[in-house]
Amino acid sequence: MNILVSGAGMAGLAVAVDLASRGHGVTVVERASHFRVNGSPIDIRGDAIQVAAEMGLLEGIRERRVRMTELTQFVDGDGTPVARLPLREIGDSDDDVEIAREDLANVLVDALPPDVVIRFRDSVESLVDDGAGVDVRFESGDTARFDLVVGADGQHSTVRRLVFGPESDYARHLGLYISLVDLPGEVGSDRLNPMYNYPGHLAGIARYQDRALGILMFRSEPIAYDYRDLDAQKKILVDAFADHRAWKVPDLVDAVHDDPELYFDSVSQIHLPTWHRGRVVLIGDAAHCATGLSGRGTSLAFTGAHFLAEELERAAGDHTAAFERYAARQRPYVEFAQNSVGDGADLVVPSTWEAIAARDERLRATGAA
Known part of the structure; x- marks a missing residue:
């Protein structure tokens, strides 16, 4: 045929x-x-x-x-590791x-x-x-x-x-938006990949091979925008993170402006x-x-x-x-x-400081420190 x-x-x-x-x-x-x-x-x-x-x-x-996910860790605003992401939390197996x-x-x-x-x-x-x-x-x-x-x-x-x-x-919107941004200034390697949370937001760096990506996620009700309009997507993203200065958040926001193939979409x-x-x-x-x-x-x-x-x-x-x-x-x-998605949003993007602390404590208690 x-x-x-x-x-x-x-x-x-x-x-x-x-x-x-x-x-x-x-x-x-x-x-x-x-x-x-x-x-x-x-x-x-x-x-x-x-x-x-x-x-x-x-x-x-x-x-x-590659082995990016198993090297992921959560960090605080100073970049200090506070908990690891155990693979069993995301359903990984050895195969x-x-x-x-x-x-x-x-x-x-x-x-x-x-x-x-x-x-x-x-x-x-x-x-x-x-x-x-x-x-x-x-x-x-x-x-x-x-x-x-x-x-x-x-x-x-x-x-x-x-x-x-x-x-x-x-479509069923799950209350999150995600973006991936190229970070040419970072070095891809087998170093641990840090993820930083503040209420309703995640900012992280994922390194693999010779590449590095910035990961930005935030909680939001559905946003009306043209998914083919890159400038509109960048504005939404920058506005969502513009007021937070801890860790590497400002650097990741700056990288958003420079990426001609930025990925941005709802988690739906x-x-x-x-x-x-x-x-x-x-x-x-x-x-x-x-x-x-x-x-x-x-x-x-x-x-x-x-x-x-x-x-x-x-x-x-x-x-x-x-x-x-x-x-x-x-x-x-x-x-x-x-x-299987279940409470995945609560694991990755807790909504409050109290929820972030509780998540980190739970992961440390399971040996994921």
Whole structure:
């Protein structure tokens, strides 16, 4: 079949690799001008590890393993360590693999069969599913017809909006915003990664390999803003941290101004009753964003991509049956991941000084000092 994949993130690349390796013609459309690889290291967990092995990717992934999360510690306003983040608090096991986002993207890109078509600087503008195929108009003005369309375009999915309706119908805001900012002046290494809290805020530095990222999180009710307007996002972020001068907060705020690819978004989940309609199907965050608090977004991208590709192969052209079986297999993983978030916000971004002190005391009592 001739299949369009919207989005070249982890889910989009994974499904492109798996579909193309099974003989489908695959086109990937990506709004950015290049593969977007910025972001903190990510985890591959549980059955996603076996999926990576079946796709022939696990060896390359393990070769690039990093250990950022296990070196994370909370510090006070002077930078003095007050507690470590025990891995059991975030559900890590010895089999999990943490890898830099750019490394995983490169593993996937290297695995793409040569006949996969990548359309950068473009995006889906409209879809018309006539039952026999899907006519797609791109923002560039080009048009094409596909047998199937896979929406793998993230939390703010255009494909989901066009087919299922506005994001507000399916998004559940968890009360936080997060930003990742490049810190070229910091040295990436295996040193401990400090995280500083003050009420309703977190500021931290994550070092890995030869890179360092600033992490900024704050509590807030939903904010109305254009998620494609970088200047507006930077203003929201700067305003949220502007009045606090302790630790390295001013330095991190200064770095916000200089990062041309700053990541900023709400911590929100996506809950849909179904992930497919006609010849269009959603995977990854477009279908079921669980947020970074779950630590399982990449694992869900891998299992969903693999299940979809497997079921399309088994269904021998019956895409409806394939979509239903994909959803039935993926749904338990999604429900577990979304439900695992629990009190993650209280662990990472306590709302008061008293809550911060109680969190630190609890972690020290568990041997995480």
